[in-house]
Amino acid sequence: MPLRATCLAIACMLLAFPGSSRAAGQPRKITIATEGTYPPWDFAKPDGSYAGYEMDLVKILCQRMNATCRVVTQDWNGLIPGLRVGQYDAIIASMGVTEERSRVVAFSIPYTRAPNGFLTTGASPLARLPDGGTSFDLTQEPQSAHAALDTLKTGLAGRVIGVQTGSTAAVFAEAYLRGLTVVEYPSFEQLGMELTAGRIDIAIANVTTFPTLMDEAPKGALVMTGPTFLGGVLGSDTTNMAFRPDDDDLRNAFNAALASVNHDGTNRALSEKWFGTDISIHD
Secondary structure, eight states: OOEEEEEEEEEOOOOOOSSOOSOTTOOEEEEEEEOSEETTTEEEOTTSOEESHHHHHHHHHHHHTTEEEEEEEEOGGGHHHHHHTTSOSEEOSSOBOOHHHHTTOEEEEEEEEOOEEEEEETTSGGGGOTTTTOEEETTTSHHHHHHHHHHHHHHHTTOEEEEETTSHHHHHHHHHOTTSEEEEESSHHHHHHHHHTTSSSEEEEEGGGHHHHHHHSSTTSEEEEEEEEESGGGTTOEEEEEEOTTOHHHHHHHHHHHHHHHHHSHHHHHHHHHHSSOOBOOO
């Protein structure tokens, strides 16, 4: 579970939030882990530094907490184990709340909400899956959502479906696409390359990741298809920071900072900058 720690340093001293045990005026030091391979949420730039929506967000959060924050990268499957053994203090990595994760970590209040969907090649027959553009909530509308899933499974029969290991998309495929061929990849970056190369027929992921892949491919080479899904095993479809369950002070401090950026429009501006649309949480 190697940790890549030469990523991003954020040193800021602005507004302090309650819940800190540090001396007055002294910035607290926090190490935060991300994946670093999930554009536009977090990704490596050519110079080796990291950028993305969550990198901008965490910089602002740390400013508002009067904190000196260091961001490190960790492979997706190692993020929660690394947090639990104390390699870092928090995770910000487009992580959704699921029942399984909630048993071992404590989550912050949410900062975005977006569904999972499907991406395929423009020339594929799968580019015209039924219910395109329709969003189904597996918790609030189970009957219509499961009817859509039945139709979807028929359309995906005999196809190879790609997901990222440990993602909510992988949980979704395990729960709702049993009997179909699903291949897991350790990173979203590799998943995108396999789809572009034609080694899989369709990918499932958070829809916010699709524009980056579509922009990098030739025009029309990759397209969104079929419906999107919320709820059910996907959880709330929000993104939240993760903390050790006993670290209430730190989680409360980040919650206060997150509430402030959700309230004052800062998060909305970041969302529109990186995703081209507002997926931020509004109070």
